[in-house]
């Protein structure tokens with residue numbers, strides 16, 4: 482599968498976005514430039530995935546999808562936050578141009594949870610409407626969720642919502658310490674040990690709901706035929722952090738639990754009383770002893 486990057490601009494500001502800080506200058510906004518890129522990448526029976534930033538913000542996307550189709554692309558997928566799909570005419574134009582599938586990012590099972598992650602009030606309502614419009618228009622839809630400290634306990638609920646909305650796949654990836662998540666990784670990235678049971682439960686539930694499941698990074702350069710939840714991906718082992726040379730950032734890593742603290746021998750009650758007498762006298766409590 483060929484990945485075609487449209488641009489780094491996005492109308493969300495996700496707390497984990499690995500692309501935060503990357504220059505938008507890298508990409509031309511010109512429709513003809515995007516079409517030229519597509520034609521260079523496309524051959525007969527190619528599988529194409531448009532990725533961003535947010536590809537739907539590129540005004541040349543519909544024309545580029547048409548160009549891919551005319552160049553013989555057999556399967557065209559767009560990775561998107563789904564917001565622009567809320568406009569039915571846009572969804573129809575994209576479908577009529579020849580796009581087959583959408584990999585839509587959904588970061589929560591409720592509006593507050595999703596909008597917290599995107600840092601964009603109202604994004605939930607547009608994304609949910611976008612998913613509905615996409616299904617009405619005949620797109621295959623996969624849902625992608627990035628696992629964070631704020632949603633890992635809700636993966637089951639997101640899986641159920643994905644299925645109710647008509648998605649056929651649920652694609653999960655762990656937030657990585659690059660871009661915006663790199664700046665506040667302790668707040669954003671969950672401990673793998675805590676997330677793992679929820680993840681396992683969500684994957685099992687998804688399978689029982691008939692959703693195809695994937696665990697991996699949606700924008701991986703791994704070019705395999707069934708992209709982003711609507712197909713296989715390089716598996717990313719929980720607890721490992723691949724180094725991103727491409728993004729040029731140094732990943733932070735967490736010490737494993739148990740290595741974090743060096744504990745000395747336990748203190749006796751008398752030793753603690755000597756060290757912290759006020760705790761035992763109640764001198765630090767307003768009004769004296771409890």
Ligand code: SF4
Nearest residue numbers: 491493495498534562
């Ligand atoms: S993670 Fe995706 S949807 Fe979120 S800000 Fe980055 S590019 Fe946009």
